[in-house]
Amino acid sequence: MLAQNAYCAYIYSYRGEVEYKKASSQEWKRLEGAAGQQLAGGDEVRTKRASTVEIALDTGSRIRLAPVSAFRLSGENHEQTSMQLHFGKFRAWVKKLTNKFEVKTPTAVCAVRGTEFSLEVDPQTSRTQVDLFRGTLAVKDNMGNELMLQEGRRLSVTPEGLGVPQQISKALENERQAGRETLTKEVGLAMSKEAVLGAAAEEIKLAEYQQGKSLIDVFGNRVQLEEYVMRPAADQFKLVVLDKRESRLDYFFYKGTFNTTLPTDLSLALRQMGGAPQSPSWYLTAYQTGRSNTIDSVEENATGGHPVDVNGNLDPSDDVASYFDSATDLYAPVAGSFYKTLFDYYSIQYNGTQTYAWAPNTPGVQSYLSSDITTTIFGGNANYNIEPSFPDGTFLHNRIRETYGTGDDFTQYDNYIIDDDGKPADISDFAGITSGPQYKESLLKWNFQQVITSSFFGGRKIDLVVEPKILIQSGLVQ
Numbered sequence: 001m002l003a004q005n006a007y008c009a010y011i012y013s014y015r016g017e018v019e020y021k022k023a024s025s026q027e028w029k030r031l032e033g034a035a036g037q038q039l040a041g042g043d044e045v046r047t048k049r050a051s052t053v054e055i056a057l058d059t060g061s062r063i064r065l066a067p068v069s070a071f072r073l074s075g076e077n078h079e080q081t082s083m084q085l086h087f088g089k090f091r092a093w094v095k096k097l098t099n100k101f102e103v104k105t106p107t108a109v110c111a112v113r114g115t116e117f118s119l120e121v122d123p124q125t126s127r128t129q130v131d132l133f134r135g136t137l138a139v140k141d142n143m144g145n146e147l148m149l150q151e152g153r154r155l156s157v158t159p160e161g162l163g164v165p166q167q168i169s170k171a172l173e174n175e176r177q178a179g180r181e182t183l184t185k186e187v188g189l190a191m192s193k194e195a196v197l198g199a200a201a202e203e204i205k206l207a208e209y210q211q212g213k214s215l216i217d218v219f220g221n222r223v224q225l226e227e228y229v230m231r232p233a234a235d236q237f238k239l240v241v242l243d244k245r246e247s248r249l250d251y252f253f254y255k256g257t258f259n260t261t262l263p264t265d266l267s268l269a270l271r272q273m274g275g276a277p278q279s280p281s282w283y284l285t286a287y288q289t290g291r292s293n294t295i296d297s298v299e300e301n302a303t304g305g306h307p308v309d310v311n312g313n314l315d316p317s318d319d320v321a322s323y324f325d326s327a328t329d330l331y332a333p334v335a336g337s338f339y340k341t342l343f344d345y346y347s348i349q350y351n352g353t354q355t356y357a358w359a360p361n362t363p364g365v366q367s368y369l370s371s372d373i374t375t376t377i378f379g380g381n382a383n384y385n386i387e388p389s390f391p392d393g394t395f396l397h398n399r400i401r402e403t404y405g406t407g408d409d410f411t412q413y414d415n416y417i418i419d420d421d422g423k424p425a426d427i428s429d430f431a432g433i434t435s436g437p438q439y440k441e442s443l444l445k446w447n448f449q450q451v452i453t454s455s456f457f458g459g460r461k462i463d464l465v466v467e468p469k470i471l472i473q474s475g476l477v478q
Contacts, residue, residue, distance in 0.1 A: 008081075009039040009057045009073055016051030016067075020044065041075030047088070049353040049456065057081060060095040066120075068353055074104075087123035087354075087376070092116070094135075106359070108157040109140045123357050123376060124301050124347040128157040131168055159363065186232065187240050189290045189297045193249045196294065200242055200251075206230045208266055211470040216422035217463070218449050221245050227470045234261045237270065243465050249294055252464050256287040259305075275310075275323060275340040283307050283341045291464060296351055296457045304344025308366055309337045315367035342368070350411060350456040354378060355404060378404045395424040411454040417446050418465075443468045 011020075011031065018031045023042025031037060031053070039045070039055065047053055047069050054064045055073075059081060065071050069088020075081075080100045094101045096114025103110045105119060106126035115135025121128050130139055132149045140146040141161045149155050154171045156163035187199045204210060207228035217223050224244040232238050232255065241252040260282065262269050269282035285305040291298040310318045311334065320338040322331050342365055347357035355378040358368070365372040377384045387401045396417040403410045417425040425446055452462040 008041065008075070009055050011035045011037040011039070011045075012054045012056040012062065014051070014053040017048040018051050018053045019046050019048070039073050041073060044070065044072045046070040049351065059099070059101075061093060061101065063090050063092045065090045085119050085121055087121045089118065089120040091118040105157075107142060107159055111138045111140075112136075123354055123359070124345045125303060126159055126345075126359060130155045130157065133168075187251065187253055189292055189299055191292075191294065193294050196242070196249060196251055200226070200228075200240060203230055203238075203240065204228050209470050211467055213420075213467065215420040215447060215465065215467075217245075217465055218416050218418050218422050218424060220422055223465050225465055225467055227467060229266070229470060231262065231266070233257075235259070237262065237266060239470075241464065241466050243463070245463075248463075250292070250463050251294075252289070252291050252466070254287065254289045256284050258282050259285050273341070275320065275338055277323075277334060277336070277338055279307050279309075279339050280341075284343075286343075291452065291462050293460060293462045296454075296460050296462055298348070298350055298452060298462065300346070300348045302343040302346045304360070304363060304365075305341045306344075306364060307339045308342045310340050310342075310367075311336065311338045313366045314371075315369050318367060342366070350454050353456050355402070355409075355411065356384075378409065392424065394427045396427065396429075397424055409455045411452065411456070414451040414453075416449040416451075418449055419446060443472065 011018075013035050014031055019028045020031060020037060020039070021028045021044045023040065028046075045053060045055065045065060047065050047067050049067055051067050052065060054062060055071075056062050061081070063071075063083075066089040069090060070086040071088075071090060072084040072086065074083050080102060082102045082104070084104045086106075092101075092103070093116050094112050094114055101112050103119060105121045105128040107121075108128040108130065110117070110119065110130060112135065115137055116133040117135075117137055118131045118133070119128060130137065130149060131154050132151055134151055136151065137149040138146060139149050139155055139157065139162065141157050142159065143161055145162050147155065147162050147165070149165060152168055153165040154168045155165045187196055187203060191199070204226075207230045209229040210227065212224075212226045214222060214224050222245065226242040226244075227240065229237060229239050235258045236255060237258075238253060238255040243250040256273075258269060262282065272280040272282055273284065283305060284302075286303040287300075287305075288302075289298075289300040311320060318340075320334050320340070322333050323338065325332040344360040344363050344365055345358070347354055349355070354376070357376045358373040359376075360373055361371065385403045387403075389399045389401075391397060391399055398415045400413045400415070401410060402412070419425070430442060446468065448466045448468060450464045450466075452464075
C-alpha cells in the first residue's frame with residue numbers, strides 16, 4: 001500500500017460544507033478557500049447536506065462524492081488504487097489503466113480497469129447499490145461470491161449476498177412507479193398537503209381505530225386533530241396523526257412490521273411491544289416513523305428486530321425490575337427474564353441528513369454496548385451532546401436539545417402535556433396515581449404536544465399534537 005505521507009490525490013472542486021481528516025489525526029477539518037487540498041493513503045473525506053466534492057487521482061481517474069457521504073482513500077501504487085465508501089453515494093470515472101482500481105463498501109468489493117459507475121451505501125442496512133454506466137465491473141460480496149456486471153446494469157449487494165442484476169432503465173422506472181403508487185395510496189414523507197390528505201382519506205376507510213376532535217395547542221392555536229390505526233399488510237400496523245391548523249398541516253406516522261401475521265385483536269400484539277417476562281409471540285422486525293410539516297421531515301428507520309432477554313445479557317444498565325402488566329392493569333415486579341426487541345440497524349434523519357445511526361458488529365445484537373454495535377454520529381462522537389431540562393418549573397414541559405459538531409447544528413424537542421384549552425399540566429395533576437386504570441383515566445383528560453426545531457429546518461418547526469385515547473384503545477399506551 002501507499003505510504004500515508006505520500007500524496008496520491010487532491011480535491012479538484014467542492015461545494016458546500018466538506019470536511020477531511022488526515023490519517024495521522026483524529027481531527028476533522030473543514031475545507032476552506034480554493035480547492036487543491038492534497039490527500040494521501042488513509043485520509044478521509046465527508047460531505048454534509050447540500051454538499052459535494054470531486055477528487056482527482058494522480059492516475060487520471062476522478063470520483064465525485066454526493067451529499068451526506070463518507071469516503072476513505074486507502075492507497076495507491078503502481079499495482080492498485082483502493083478506497084472505501086462508508087455510506088452515501090459516489091460516482092467514479094476510472095481511466096483505463098494497467099493497475100487495479102478497487103472500491104470497498106460494508107457489503108461489497110468492486111474491481112475495475114476502466115469504467116464509469118456509481119455506488120450507493122445505505123447507512124441503515126449496509127446495502128450497496130451498484131450502477132454500471134460503461135465498461136465491466138467485478139463485484140464480490142462478503143461471502144466471496146463474485147459476479148461480472150455488464151454495462152447498463154444495476155446490482156444490489158446486501159449482508160446476505162449478491163442480488164440479481166437488472167437493467168438500470170427498468171430499475172429506475174420501477175422506482176418511479178412505486179413512488180407514484182406510494183404517493184397516491186399511503187401517507188408518507190415528501191408529500192404535499194393535498195397528497196397527505198388524499199392518501200389519509202383512503203387509509204381511514206380501512207382504519208380499525210379512529211379518533212378526532214378540535215382543541216387549542218399550547219400556543220393558543222386551534223387544531224383539528226384526526227388519528228387512525230390501520231393494517232397496511234397482514235404483518236403490519238400503522239398509526240397516523242394529522243394536525244390541521246389554519247395555515248399549516250403537520251402529521252406523524254408510525255409503521256411497524258412484525259415477525260408474523262397479526263391477530264384479529266390488534267391490541268394483543270401491540271401490547272407486547274414494551275416487553276414481557278416471556279419471549280413474545282409477536283415482535284417488531286422493523287419500523288419506520290415520520291414527522292413532517294409538508295416541508296421539513298424527521299425520519300427514523302429500524303430493521304433486524306429480534307427479542308432479547310435484557311436481564312440476561314451483559315449490559316446491567318438495560319435490566320428491567322418492573323413492568324406494566326396489561327392483563328392486570330398493574331405494575332408487576334420482574335424476578336428473572338425480561339424480553340425486549342432490539343434492532344440491528346437504526347438511523348434518524350432530519351431533512352435527509354443523518355445525525356445518528358448504528359449497525360451491528362455481528363447481526364443479532366444482544367445489547368447496545370460498543371462491543372455489539374458501531375455508531376455513526378453527525379459531527380463526531382466527541383461533540384454529540386444531549387441535554388434534557390424542565391424549563392417551566394412544575395409544569396410538564398420537557399425540553400431535549402441535541403447538539404452536533406461545534407454546536408452550530410442542533411435539534412430540539414419541546415414536549416408538553418396540555419388540556420383541550422392549551423393549558424400545560426402540572427406535576428400535581430398526576431399526584432397519587434398508583435395503578436394502570438388510574439393512569440389511563442388521567443391521560444384521557446390530556447393531550448401530548450411535541451414541537452421540533454432544528455438547524456436543518458431553516459427556521460421552521462414541526463408541531464404535533466396527539467390525543468392519547470387512540471393509543472390506549474389500540475394498546476400502544478399501557
